Amino acid sequence: MASGGQWQVGAVSNAEWMGISLNDVLAMASPKSGIVDIVCSGAGNSQWSRGLSFAKAKDPDTMLVWQMNGEPLRIEQGFPVRLLVPGYPGVAQVKWITNIDLIDKLYDGYFNTTLYTFITADGKNLGQLTTMPVKSIITSLAPNASVKSGMQTISGKAWSGTGSGITKVEVSADGGKTWNAAKIAQQAGQWSWYAFEYAWDAKDGNAVLTSRATDAKGNVQPEIPPFNKNGYQYNGWWRVPVTVGAQAAAANTVAPVSTVGATTAANASATGGNTVNVVEKDFAIALDKATVSVGSVTFTIKNDGPSPHNLAFPDLKKVSETIDAGATTKLTVDLKAGTYTYICDVPGHEQLGMKGTLTVK
Numbered sequence: 001m002a003s004g005g006q007w008q009v010g011a012v013s014n015a016e017w018m019g020i021s022l023n024d025v026l027a028m029a030s031p032k033s034g035i036v037d038i039v040c041s042g043a044g045n046s047q048w049s050r051g052l053s054f055a056k057a058k059d060p061d062t063m064l065v066w067q068m069n070g071e072p073l074r075i076e077q078g079f080p081v082r083l084l085v086p087g088y089p090g091v092a093q094v095k096w097i098t099n100i101d102l103i104d105k106l107y108d109g110y111f112n113t114t115l116y117t118f119i120t121a122d123g124k125n126l127g128q129l130t131t132m133p134v135k136s137i138i139t140s141l142a143p144n145a146s147v148k149s150g151m152q153t154i155s156g157k158a159w160s161g162t163g164s165g166i167t168k169v170e171v172s173a174d175g176g177k178t179w180n181a182a183k184i185a186q187q188a189g190q191w192s193w194y195a196f197e198y199a200w201d202a203k204d205g206n207a208v209l210t211s212r213a214t215d216a217k218g219n220v221q222p223e224i225p226p227f228n229k230n231g232y233q234y235n236g237w238w239r240v241p242v243t244v245g246a247q248a249a250a251a252n253t254v255a256p257v258s259t260v261g262a263t264t265a266a267n268a269s270a271t272g273g274n275t276v277n278v279v280e281k282d283f284a285i286a287l288d289k290a291t292v293s294v295g296s297v298t299f300t301i302k303n304d305g306p307s308p309h310n311l312a313f314p315d316l317k318k319v320s321e322t323i324d325a326g327a328t329t330k331l332t333v334d335l336k337a338g339t340y341t342y343i344c345d346v347p348g349h350e351q352l353g354m355k356g357t358l359t360v361k
């Protein structure tokens with residue numbers, strides 16, 4: 001698991017800001033030619049500074065702001081003045097600004113070169129996070145919801161860090177095999193999120209709802225984006241499996257899973273030698289045994305999908321190393337009696353259905 005906040009499907013908000021174009025402030029300093037980055041420093045608990053390209057700094061929509069939604073910024077929001085870089089991730093929005101330096105090379109600070117960078121599966125650093133990719137999610141239904149059959153409105157939000165605006169949102173009820181145009185119901189400018197709606201005629205049975213947004217630059221939300229180790233800027237299709245109509249009642253009768261292993265003396269007489277073969281695919285995990293004996297259990301995990309996966313037992317804080325596509329690895333866990341959930345720990349994958357349960361007795 002990557003360290004830091006576990007954002008799951010992410011976090012986004014919209015607000016109305018008051019401030020001044022950073023460009024107008026920079027112009028007062030009469031910058032010399034050859035400026036590459038500006039470095040904004042903030043008065044946090046520890047020294048915080050992050051570089052921003054001079055080009056983005058001069059974008060008229062990049063601002064120094066002191067009000068949000070008509071109120072002065074609160075301390076935790078960056079009072080008295082913070083940076084607002086539309087379309088960029090939170091790390092670019094430096095709070096409590098104390099000074100701005102203009103430099104003639106790329107800034108080599110920790111938050112530009114080490115953290116908040118894209119790291120490939122084999123450890124290569126592809127550089128800092130900048131523009132957020134086009135993304136959408138369905139918000140009107142949670143995964144595994146039960147719904148009545150018939151016409152209903154599916155709704156959600158779409159946005160793009162390019163600031164070009166969202167031109168199209170499509171909704172699929174079959175996990176992405178076929179797509180239908182959704183209606184843009186509301187937006188508040190090209191940097192805002194766009195609310196979308198889709199009138200769905202739900203038929204009895206199982207369905208997998210998902211959405212796909214396209215921005216005015218022609219970027220289309222991918223099914224699975226390129227992997228990076230910290231899961232930054234994940235924008236793959238958000239899948240919402242639902243049960244429709246008569247089958248919904250039956251689906252509801254599945255008992256909730258207990259995830260707490262009972263503490264017993266049974267461990268002292270652990271049988272050992274348990275092995276479980278695991279196959280991970282997009283987007284499912286299969287174990288060849290649903291039940292194992294108490295004691296040391298070794299999982300042989302094969303990744304049969306096109307992207308990296310992990311096997312994780314969140315209740316135990318046990319996570320396998322990252323398993324690249326086509327690779328096999330082992331994970332040994334000491335298990336007490338109980339029922340355990342297992343998931344893929346790569347951001348978003350558990351939500352995509354990569355989870356299950358294992359009984360130990």
Ligand SMILES: [Cu+2]
Pocket residue numbers: 308309310344345346349354
């Ligand atoms: Cu996975």
